[in-house]
Amino acid sequence: MIEAVIFDLDNTLVDFSLLKKQAVMGGVKAMLEAGLRADADTVYRRIFEIYEEKGWEYQTVFDDVIMEFHGCSSHKFLAAAIIGYKKSREAALNPYPGVYATLIALMKKGLKLAVVSDAPGREAWLRLYQLNFHHLFDVVVTHSDSGEFKPSPKPFKLALDHLGSRPEACVMVGDWAERDMIGAKNLGMVTVFARYGDIFNTRDHGADYEIARVDEILDIVAQLNGDPV
Numbered sequence: 001m002i003e004a005v006i007f008d009l010d011n012t013l014v015d016f017s018l019l020k021k022q023a024v025m026g027g028v029k030a031m032l033e034a035g036l037r038a039d040a041d042t043v044y045r046r047i048f049e050i051y052e053e054k055g056w057e058y059q060t061v062f063d064d065v066i067m068e069f070h071g072c073s074s075h076k077f078l079a080a081a082i083i084g085y086k087k088s089r090e091a092a093l094n095p096y097p098g099v100y101a102t103l104i105a106l107m108k109k110g111l112k113l114a115v116v117s118d119a120p121g122r123e124a125w126l127r128l129y130q131l132n133f134h135h136l137f138d139v140v141v142t143h144s145d146s147g148e149f150k151p152s153p154k155p156f157k158l159a160l161d162h163l164g165s166r167p168e169a170c171v172m173v174g175d176w177a178e179r180d181m182i183g184a185k186n187l188g189m190v191t192v193f194a195r196y197g198d199i200f201n202t203r204d205h206g207a208d209y210e211i212a213r214v215d216e217i218l219d220i221v222a223q224l225n226g227d228p229v
Contacts, residue, residue, distance in 0.1 A: 002111070003111060003169045004111060004169065009115050012174050027082070038069040099214050102217060113136060114138060116156060118142075118150055119143060124140065125142075145158060150176075150183040168188050170190070175198050177204075177205035181206050191209070
């Protein structure tokens with residue numbers, strides 16, 4: 001009997017890839033408008049090279065590119081970048097179609113809801129509050145809480161402990177096979193691969209189920225619990 005559904009956050013509930021791209025471009029344009037002499041596309045590409053090296057939540061990426069392209073630090077350019085980034089990020093932060101309605105439908109079925117995310121706690125909660133999702137989840141576990149990235153069992157176990165649920169009574173929904181699916185499956189959870197959020201063109205995700213839209217999780221839960229679909 002399924003009693004809880006655990007979601008990854010980025011690229012499962014929200015289109016984080018699109019958000020990041022638009023936010024970075026907003027920061028880049030703001031720096032150039034403030035007087036940074038550089039090519040926008042070159043700076044944009046360099047930022048994502050740094051993200052690939054140091055992680056997508058790396059907090060001083062603008063400091064790094066200002067130093068590279070300007071030759072020294074600049075509070076003026078940094079302030080422009082931060083404001084431009086935040087304005088563009090807020091405009092781009094939207095849930096995938098059907099997410100809110102799906103979460104409400106799961107709650108009405110009496111299911112507990114959780115988030116297990118590799119994002120830092122502050123950033124994860126900022127996204128949840130801006131989306132007005134913060135009140136929908138019984139449990140939120142971030143990298144700041146566990147200190148380990150998925151597929152480590154620690155973040156999943158923290159969520160299960162707080163939910164008071166056994167692994168086999170929980171469904172994990174995520175977009176990253178190597179982290180979300182493997183980590184949850186190793187503990188005995190039912191796994192659902194969010195194909196709509198896959199940025200790696202994953203072929204073999206190893207999950208029990210695959211969904212092309214988030215609301216398809218409702219049919220899977222109904223099937224597992226023997227409810228009318």
